[in-house]
Amino acid sequence: MLVALDVPSLDEAEALLGRLEGILTGCKIGSQLFTAAGPAAIEAARKRGFRVFLDLKFHDIPNTVAAAVREATRLGVFMLNIHASGGLAMACAAAEAAMKAAGDFGIPRPLCLGVTVLTSLDRKALQREVGVPTSVAAHVLHLAGLAQAAGLDGCVASPQEISLLRLAMGQEWVIVTPGIRPAVSDRRSSPLPPDDQVRIATPRRALAAGANYLVVGRPISGAADPAAAATAIVDELRWP
Ligand code: C5P
Numbered sequence: 119m120l121v122a123l124d125v126p127s128l129d130e131a132e133a134l135l136g137r138l139e140g141i142l143t144g145c146k147i148g149s150q151l152f153t154a155a156g157p158a159a160i161e162a163a164r165k166r167g168f169r170v171f172l173d174l175k176f177h178d179i180p181n182t183v184a185a186a187v188r189e190a191t192r193l194g195v196f197m198l199n200i201h202a203s204g205g206l207a208m209a210c211a212a213a214e215a216a217m218k219a220a221g222d223f224g225i226p227r228p229l230c231l232g233v234t235v236l237t238s239l240d241r242k243a244l245q246r247e248v249g250v251p252t253s254v255a256a257h258v259l260h261l262a263g264l265a266q267a268a269g270l271d272g273c274v275a276s277p278q279e280i281s282l283l284r285l286a287m288g289q290e291w292v293i294v295t296p297g298i299r300p301a302v303s304d305r306r307s308s309p310l311p312p313d314d315q316v317r318i319a320t321p322r323r324a325l326a327a328g329a330n331y332l333v334v335g336r337p338i339s340g341a342a343d344p345a346a347a348a349t350a351i352v353d354e355l356r357w358p
Pocket residue numbers: 122124148236237238274276296297298315333334335336337
């Protein structure tokens with residue numbers, strides 16, 4: 119399980135990580151924190167023993183994406199992502215860059231994921247705004263197939279897409295799932311902000327459906343006691 123460090127400063131990231139040390143071992147750093155604090159955020163997390171998923175969703179010409187993936191690899195992240203909709207050449211460039219950089223720097227190759235269809239897009243938006251005439255599920259499968267053909271390791275998937283992808287992509291395919299909401303959450307002591315996640319699942323359901331990694335943000339970061347909230351989710355996963 120990875121905690122999403124969706125906070126605006128390095129100080130706040132450090133504070134959250136400090137409370138979660140010994141409970142969780144992985145975190146996700148996205149556009150907000152990376153734009154605010156840069157590589158120092160990755161360094162701070164790694165110093166505390168957290169593995170880092172760098173969620174910057176690269177999407178550019180192949181040469182630029184390859185260069186960005188090289189730098190992310192140099193920073194020692196264990197997982198990163200790109201937009202699969204950038205096309206086969208871009209996805210191939212990312213996969214090759216991760217491999218080459220890991221060799222050059224003598225460090226493990228990060229897992230490279232493709233982002234398929236953003237969960238904020240429904241069928242109507244996908245068709246009318248993006249110009250893709252198929253269903254969301256069909257496009258997710260199409261882009262996951264492209265990512266696999268390019269040599270990527272897996273994809274980010276909403277809880278609703280996990281089973282479909284596990285079936286279509288095989289057991290080795292890495293599936294990372296956000297939109298996790300614990301079954302037991304005390305909303306009085308840990309009020310969540312108004313929630314924009316529509317497609318959600320409990321941690322156990324997401325794992326049972328075939329997810330490899332769960333990303334949890336506000337249920338932990340928005341809790342009055344993040345350590346207690348994270349512990350409760352970890353315990354929930356251990357229920358017989
Ligand atoms: O707070 P919450 O648990 O909803 O956080 C989920 C995290 O996963 C956020 O960092 C969000 O940006 C990210 N994410 C998502 N949906 C995606 C991809 C990433 O919610 N499709």
